[in-house]
Amino acid sequence: MTSVFNKFSKEYDLWYEKNQAVYISEISAIRPHLISGLSLEVGVGSGRFAEPLKIDFGLDPSFEMLRLAKDRNIKVAKGIAEKLPFKSEIFNVVLLVVTICFLEDPEMALKEVKRVLQPGGRIIVGFVDKDSFLGKIYLAKKEKSIFYREAKFYSVTEVKALLEKTGFKPKLFTQTIFNPLEEITEPQPVKEGYGEGGFVVISAKKVE
Numbered sequence: 001m002t003s004v005f006n007k008f009s010k011e012y013d014l015w016y017e018k019n020q021a022v023y024i025s026e027i028s029a030i031r032p033h034l035i036s037g038l039s040l041e042v043g044v045g046s047g048r049f050a051e052p053l054k055i056d057f058g059l060d061p062s063f064e065m066l067r068l069a070k071d072r073n074i075k076v077a078k079g080i081a082e083k084l085p086f087k088s089e090i091f092n093v094v095l096l097v098v099t100i101c102f103l104e105d106p107e108m109a110l111k112e113v114k115r116v117l118q119p120g121g122r123i124i125v126g127f128v129d130k131d132s133f134l135g136k137i138y139l140a141k142k143e144k145s146i147f148y149r150e151a152k153f154y155s156v157t158e159v160k161a162l163l164e165k166t167g168f169k170p171k172l173f174t175q176t177i178f179n180p181l182e183e184i185t186e187p188q189p190v191k192e193g194y195g196e197g198g199f200v201v202i203s204a205k206k207v208e
Helices: 002-007 009-018 020-033 063-071 106-116 133-144 156-165
Strands: 039-042 057-060 075-078 091-097 117-128 168-176 199-206
Touching: 002 009, 002 063, 009 020, 009 063, 020 091, 020 117, 020 168, 020 199, 039 106, 057 063, 063 075, 091 106, 106 117, 106 156, 117 133, 117 156, 156 168, 156 199
Parallel strands: 039 057, 039 091, 057 075, 091 117
Antiparallel strands: 117 199, 168 199
């Protein structure tokens, strides 16, 4: 997947320009989960989320993506989620936005996130819910997508179980995107919970 994101980094970044209302909706769904302290986004991509959410550091395996993130004033590091190049217990927040569907070993990645989080720190996971109407659209078009062809989509139940298994206690669920993307011209509302929206955000506290 790294080669795909290197080759098509500009196309990936332009998606947010073309789907700005969707993009703003997703940012709005993440904001309620944020807490103060040193922060990291794993799978920072082009920095589209890290910049407006004021995330301090960004990690990604794609050099071309990191170049774009750096241009957005994010402190960047090259690496993979399963082996984070950071000392233990230094971050208060670790964010993953649609990153989980591209991980080779999500369980190992979440264990690494737990390692680098301070006691009481928070992981925030944003993703397309596999069981939602949007998840079903993505799955149906998966083979034709440059970026999602090799992705693995997850349901809220699966992500919640994975978080609990790796030492996190889920605290808050938010959701947005209630219409097909091509119909969205204005930012969508953000609701607590899940089961209606296509994009779901879960934050969970590190359990000692």
